Amino acid sequence: MRRNLVLGSLRELGTVGLVAGLCGAYAATLMTTSSILETVSRASGGSVGLLLGIVAGVFVLIALYVGAIVIVGAVDTVVAGRLRHIALLRLLGARGRELRSSVMRGTAAVGALGALAGVALGTSLTHVVRVVLVARGTLPEADYLWATWQLGGALVAIVASATVAGWLGSRGVLRVSPAAALAGTAAHTPPPRSASVWRAVIAGTGIVGGLLVLALGAVLGESNPAAGFLLAFVGAAGSGTGFLVGARFVIPGVVGALSRVLGNDPASVVARRNALLDPLRTTRSTMGLVIGVALVTTFTSGMSALRDSVASWDVDAAQRAQADQVYAVTSTVLVCIIVVSSVIAAVGFVSTMSLSVIQRHREIGLLRSLGFTRRQVRTMITKESVALSASAVAFGAVLGLVYGSAGAQALVGAPTEGLVWGMPFGALLGIAAAGVVLVLVASQGPARRAVAVAPVEALRIDT
Amino acid sequence: MTSTPHQEQSASAVVSLRRVSRTYGEGTGRVAALDEVSVDIDRGGFTAIMGPSGSGKSTLMNVAAGLDDVTSGEVMLAGRPLTHLDDDARTRLRREEVGFVFQAFNLVPTLSARENILLPFELAGRQVGAEQQRWIDHLVLTLGLGERIGHRPSELSGGQQQRVAIARALASRPSVIFADEPTGNLDSRSSREVLTLLRTAAREYGQTIAMVSHDPVAASYADRILVLADGRLVGDHGPLSPQQISDLLIGFEVGAA
Numbered sequence: 001m002r003r004n005l006v007l008g009s010l011r012e013l014g015t016v017g018l019v020a021g022l023c024g025a026y027a028a029t030l031m032t033t034s035s036i037l038e039t040v041s042r043a044s045g046g047s048v049g050l051l052l053g054i055v056a057g058v059f060v061l062i063a064l065y066v067g068a069i070v071i072v073g074a075v076d077t078v079v080a081g082r083l084r085h086i087a088l089l090r091l092l093g094a095r096g097r098e099l100r101s102s103v104m105r106g107t108a109a110v111g112a113l114g115a116l117a118g119v120a121l122g123t124s125l126t127h128v129v130r131v132v133l134v135a136r137g138t139l140p141e142a143d144y145l146w147a148t149w150q151l152g153g154a155l156v157a158i159v160a161s162a163t164v165a166g167w168l169g170s171r172g173v174l175r176v177s178p179a180a181a182l183a184g185t186a187a188h189t190p191p192p193r194s195a196s197v198w199r200a201v202i203a204g205t206g207i208v209g210g211l212l213v214l215a216l217g218a219v220l221g222e223s224n225p226a227a228g229f230l231l232a233f234v235g236a237a238g239s240g241t242g243f244l245v246g247a248r249f250v251i252p253g254v255v256g257a258l259s260r261v262l263g264n265d266p267a268s269v270v271a272r273r274n275a276l277l278d279p280l281r282t283t284r285s286t287m288g289l290v291i292g293v294a295l296v297t298t299f300t301s302g303m304s305a306l307r308d309s310v311a312s313w314d315v316d317a318a319q320r321a322q323a324d325q326v327y328a329v330t331s332t333v334l335v336c337i338i339v340v341s342s343v344i345a346a347v348g349f350v351s352t353m354s355l356s357v358i359q360r361h362r363e364i365g366l367l368r369s370l371g372f373t374r375r376q377v378r379t380m381i382t383k384e385s386v387a388l389s390a391s392a393v394a395f396g397a398v399l400g401l402v403y404g405s406a407g408a409q410a411l412v413g414a415p416t417e418g419l420v421w422g423m424p425f426g427a428l429l430g431i432a433a434a435g436v437v438l439v440l441v442a443s444q445g446p447a448r449r450a451v452a453v454a455p456v457e458a459l460r461i462d463t
Numbered sequence: 464m465t466s467t468p469h470q471e472q473s474a475s476a477v478v479s480l481r482r483v484s485r486t487y488g489e490g491t492g493r494v495a496a497l498d499e500v501s502v503d504i505d506r507g508g509f510t511a512i513m514g515p516s517g518s519g520k521s522t523l524m525n526v527a528a529g530l531d532d533v534t535s536g537e538v539m540l541a542g543r544p545l546t547h548l549d550d551d552a553r554t555r556l557r558r559e560e561v562g563f564v565f566q567a568f569n570l571v572p573t574l575s576a577r578e579n580i581l582l583p584f585e586l587a588g589r590q591v592g593a594e595q596q597r598w599i600d601h602l603v604l605t606l607g608l609g610e611r612i613g614h615r616p617s618e619l620s621g622g623q624q625q626r627v628a629i630a631r632a633l634a635s636r637p638s639v640i641f642a643d644e645p646t647g648n649l650d651s652r653s654s655r656e657v658l659t660l661l662r663t664a665a666r667e668y669g670q671t672i673a674m675v676s677h678d679p680v681a682a683s684y685a686d687r688i689l690v691l692a693d694g695r696l697v698g699d700h701g702p703l704s705p706q707q708i709s710d711l712l713i714g715f716e717v718g719a720a
Contacts, residue, residue: 266585269574270571270574273573273574274573277572277573363571366565366568366569366570369557369563370558370563370571370583371554371555371558371559371586372554372586373550374550374551374554375551376586454530454531455531
């Protein structure tokens with residue numbers, strides 16, 4: 001592979017490859033599982049096929065969406081860390097657009113590699129599980145398909161998302177002025193004010209419009225579940241995008257309010273200020289977690305609503321048994337979904353935290369020379385992670401509760417009395433605890449990196 | 464004022480180096496940044512550490528301030544043997560006894576000028592008493608920072624940032640202030656201001672200052688000039704004019720060539 005002009009080695013895009021791989025594995029697992037369940041259902045004369053197809057398709061769309069968001073953040077962070085390098089290239093005569101497309105090509109290549117590996121892995125693993133389940137008699141003997149054409153589609157879609165995400169994430173390249181290379185410090189130039197106004201308008205429209213469509217879907221679910229669910233998905237995606245586009249207006253406020261409890265010693269103050277210093281960085285590092293938690297909560301809340309609804313239906317024992325079986329299988333799939341979205345969230349969080357620690361080498365060196373002990377530096381990074389993660393968990397959980405309940409209402413509102421409402425308290429507590437534990441574990445790497453910074457780093461002029 | 468090598472730390476010395484060597488790299492890539500340097504920096508003096516690039520002057524400051532380890536030899540800082548302390552103890556010693564002014568990136572970007580000045584107190588867990596508060600107010604006023612005290616570093620000019628860094632270094636009255644090319648990034652007017660400030664701090668407040676510089680004009684403000692070349696101490700002079708310092712340095716460059 002040719003050397004990438006901006007990135008040097010493509011290793012910097014490791015996060016992109018990992019996320020694309022996770023998406024690939026995720027899509028392949030879901031699609032293959034759905035295809036297996038369809039075969040099982042057809043063999044036993046059931047008709048869950050169509051519904052499963054829709055649900056799997058929606059999940060894959062969500063995965064792609066999450067993946068794209070995390071990739072945008074990852075590329076953006078990588079670019080932010082290489083501003084000096086980009087400025088130097090600009091000084092030597094490279095055009096901003098060329099450099100940007102060089103980043104995009106790198107992202108596409110790494111995304112394609114990751115996606116291929118992920119799809120291969122996901123498909124194989126699912127078939128291994130299937131073979132085991134058939135051998136144990138859990139699944140019946142049947143003619144299972146090894147691969148469906150949708151897998152190719154998923155592959156193309158992941159590469160396309162990675163490419164688009166690379167393009168979106170590399171906007172920063174165009175804002176670098178060649179003079180920044182001479183100035184010695186390439187500060188992150190904030191985007192022009194007009195862009196913020198547009199962003200606010202887009203976010204507002206997305207949130208308000210999306211929530212209206214979501215409500216409409218929930219209402220439509222009373223008469224037409226398929227159309228209602230699709231509408232609810234469009235509404236959730238629209239308002240979700242609105243929230244994400246406008247996240248930089250919302251998240252810093254949430255983080256600011258929550259991080260007050262951290263304390264007032266220097267390590268906590270610097271942690272809090274850093275969590276809030278750059279609203280973009282704050283947003284970038286929490287975006288993945290917000291999405292992860294929102295997804296987990298959506299599914300948990302949705303499933304809890306579904307189970308409550310099914311329990312309230314007036315059906316005979318055989319149907320109830322079949323519903324229970326479907327519920328059991330779906331729950332298994334759900335566990336995988338929960339694990340995968342948490343992993344994607346953690347990958348996004350760790351990568352932005354690590355990169356921001358790398359970018360702050362001199363600052364950490366300065367703090368060390370002024371008398372921050374290693375323990376204080378570690379505390380600082382951990383507290384920053386906790387401030388960010390707790391806010392992300394809170395924000396994501398609220399979004400998830402709304403989406404999960406609305407989705408379930410759209411899907412099974414028709415045969416159920418009243419509104420379908422999922423409020424799984426136990427699961428919410430679990431999610432909150434898992435989120436905090438995940439981040440405490442995840443912040444160990446960046447914290448170790450930060451602790452390893454020598455005090456003399458602050459004195460080096462060209463770092 | 465004089466430094467006689469190979470003697471015990473005298474009562475007036477704040478920093479003492481005894482046969483200090485610092486090498487980097489291994490095998491054929493081995494470079495001795497400091498080669499058996501012994502020197503005392505006396506209390507209340509303004510010392511300039513000079514030398515061409517790569518002479519080891521920054522390394523000298525780093526080991527003297529406990530920022531870097533020595534390969535061999537002894538460093539005493541404020542009466543404590545730095546070379547026998549672990550990282551935590553050295554960090555604590557640094558925040559209690561040492562002030563720093565760097566060439567650039569002196570201030571914690573997330574903290575305001577006032578918070579940067581108070582950081583050493585907070586780190587040491589010390590309350591700012593009434594007398595210290597008066598001292599800080601006096602510094603802020605003298606340095607002309609009054610109106611800018613609530614601003615973040617990014618909102619200050621280079622000269623103002625440097626003055627905040629000096630105020631921070633002076634605020635806790637440390638045993639010694641190390642300044643590494645403090646005027647390297649400043650225009651000539653700001654440079655003069657900063658250098659005058661450092662000299663005033665030494666003369667009027669008895670603040671010990673060790674300044675690393677390669678600029679003869681900057682060094683002419685000091686009352687003692689140490690010259691390093693190839694990791695060795697090659698000169699120890701009283702106050703000199705910029706022209707004399709220039710000639711001295713050119714002499715070493717030519718001699719080395």
